[in-house]
Amino acid sequence: MKDESTNFLPLSPATLHILLALAGEDMHGYGIMQEVARQSEGAYKLGPGTLYDNLQRLMDQGMVQEIASDDPRRRNYRLSTAGRKVLSAEISRLEGVVREARLHLRRSS
Amino acid sequence: MTRQLYTLLLRLHPRAFRDRFGEEMLAIYDQSAQKLSLLGDGLVSLFRQRTLRGSEPALSRTATADGVPLFYSASPEVPRAVAFLPGTLVTFVAFGLICFTMGHRWRQMSLIVGSHHPSPSHLLGAHTDAQPVADLPAEIKVTPYPFHPPVSPYFQLILVLAALDADQDNVISAAEMESAPAALWKLDKDHDGKLSAEECGRMEASFDAVMRVRLRHTFMRIHPVLAALDANHDGEISADEIRNAAIALRTLDANGDGKLEERELRPDPAVLMASSIMLTLDRDGDGRISQAERNGPTAARIRDVLDRADQDGKGFIVEEDLVIAIRRSLGVGK
Numbered sequence: 001m002k003d004e005s006t007n008f009l010p011l012s013p014a015t016l017h018i019l020l021a022l023a024g025e026d027m028h029g030y031g032i033m034q035e036v037a038r039q040s041e042g043a044y045k046l047g048p049g050t051l052y053d054n055l056q057r058l059m060d061q062g063m064v065q066e067i068a069s070d071d072p073r074r075r076n077y078r079l080s081t082a083g084r085k086v087l088s089a090e091i092s093r094l095e096g097v098v099r100e101a102r103l104h105l106r107r108s109s
Numbered sequence: 110m111t112r113q114l115y116t117l118l119l120r121l122h123p124r125a126f127r128d129r130f131g132e133e134m135l136a137i138y139d140q141s142a143q144k145l146s147l148l149g150d151g152l153v154s155l156f157r158q159r160t161l162r163g164s165e166p167a168l169s170r171t172a173t174a175d176g177v178p179l180f181y182s183a184s185p186e187v188p189r190a191v192a193f194l195p196g197t198l199v200t201f202v203a204f205g206l207i208c209f210t211m212g213h214r215w216r217q218m219s220l221i222v223g224s225h226h227p228s229p230s231h232l233l234g235a236h237t238d239a240q241p242v243a244d245l246p247a248e249i250k251v252t253p254y255p256f257h258p259p260v261s262p263y264f265q266l267i268l269v270l271a272a273l274d275a276d277q278d279n280v281i282s283a284a285e286m287e288s289a290p291a292a293l294w295k296l297d298k299d300h301d302g303k304l305s306a307e308e309c310g311r312m313e314a315s316f317d318a319v320m321r322v323r324l325r326h327t328f329m330r331i332h333p334v335l336a337a338l339d340a341n342h343d344g345e346i347s348a349d350e351i352r353n354a355a356i357a358l359r360t361l362d363a364n365g366d367g368k369l370e371e372r373e374l375r376p377d378p379a380v381l382m383a384s385s386i387m388l389t390l391d392r393d394g395d396g397r398i399s400q401a402e403r404n405g406p407t408a409a410r411i412r413d414v415l416d417r418a419d420q421d422g423k424g425f426i427v428e429e430d431l432v433i434a435i436r437r438s439l440g441v442g443k
Contacts, residue, residue, distance in 0.1 A: 028133075029130075029133050029134075029137060030136070030137050030140065033137065047146065047147050047149075047151070047153075047154070048130075048133070048134040048138065048147065048150065048151075048154075049134065049147075049150040049151045049152075049153060049154025049155070050153065050154060052126070052129075052130035052133070052134055052154070053126075053154045053157050053158060055130070056126060056129070056130070073132060073133070073136065074133065074136075075133065
């Protein structure tokens with residue numbers, strides 16, 4: 001039976017980075033933005049509009065959950081089990097792409 | 110200034126999104142050093158929310174225990190009550206217009222609902238073991254559709270004809286002759302079991318009682334259809350005469366085509382004129398115009414006709430004399 005997680009693949013760069021940022025720990029919105037910037041070494045920066053637009057969609061799709069926070073003005077977000085499966089599936093897909101890319105590059109060199 | 114612009118951008122986002130994330134987005138904007146780039150990001154977000162997200166079905170993907178498929182569940186959405194008002198208004202206006210159009214025909218135009226022209230798809234095959242019969246009696250009437258010819262003034266004058274002519278084509282067909290008794294009974298307004306002259310046609314009412322009796326008999330006599338139906342010529346159509354109406358009507362079919370056209374039903378103009386003269390000049394009602402009755406001013410105006418009618422010199426004129434004289438004057442003398 002086909003894994004339902006693959007229905008969401010491939011992930012957009014913003015979605016991939018948001019899920020990656022939440023894979024380590026629960027975070028609030030600004031923390032996610034900073035973590036994405038850190039992961040990409042400043043090459044990819046998320047604005048709040050893009051972030052929350054994607055967070056809304058990911059929550060509607062059940063990949064991210066909103067959890068209670070000590071600060072009522074800030075909400076924390078957590079990667080759900082479904083989100084972790086989708087992220088894992090995307091990483092596997094990217095690993096395959098990288099493997100194929102290396103194979104082709106090796107043949108051509 | 111840029112903060113105000115960013116606030117405006119947030120206000121332009123859908124309310125659900127704004128209520129959920131607006132405060133956090135503004136807080137991040139306040140902390141950020143690159144405010145101009147955030148304006149561009151806000152514009153992109155606004156575009157996505159208004160164009161892409163609005164059309165997406167509100168589905169939520171629910172994770173379950175391992176091995177169990179994931180499920181989508183639709184969020185409960187109920188249309189706003191206020192959204193029903195314009196739809197209700199449009200429905201009532203459209204319904205009212207359709208009813209008004211069907212109730213008021215302009216220029217005698219009929220509102221036709223359905224297919225006017227039959228197509229082969231409407232025809233179904235049929236099989237029968239019956240032997241074909243030649244010369245089946247059939248009558249086909251073709252009239253300009255959907256208009257009807259105007260009802261003849263004569264048919265409007267003689268109520269019996271109007272009742273007999275069920276399809277209002279100014280022709281009494283064979284079928285209409287067969288169903289004549291049923292049509293005639295509808296004219297018996299006073300339910301006395303017979304038809305008076307007033308029930309048979311539209312008569313002049315401005316006469317005294319004596320003249321009115323004479324007028325009734327004349328009216329029933331000079332109109333061929335009434336004369337045929339009133340077999341005993343008593344000035345009324347009795348129940349028995351109504352029952353025999355079909356047979357009586359067939360006697361009027363001069364050309365034998367099985368139907369009665371207006372030319373077969375109209376009274377002889379000579380008879381019509383003669384009866385009018387008799388009603389006017391025969392003051393004592395004895396059926397003769399005497400020499401004394403010919404002395405009045407009315408008689409003076411038609412003296413030539415009266416003299417021609419009294420050629421035998423018997424000293425009085427009866428209606429038959431007038432009919433002959435009038436026909437000769439009209440050039441159709443017998």
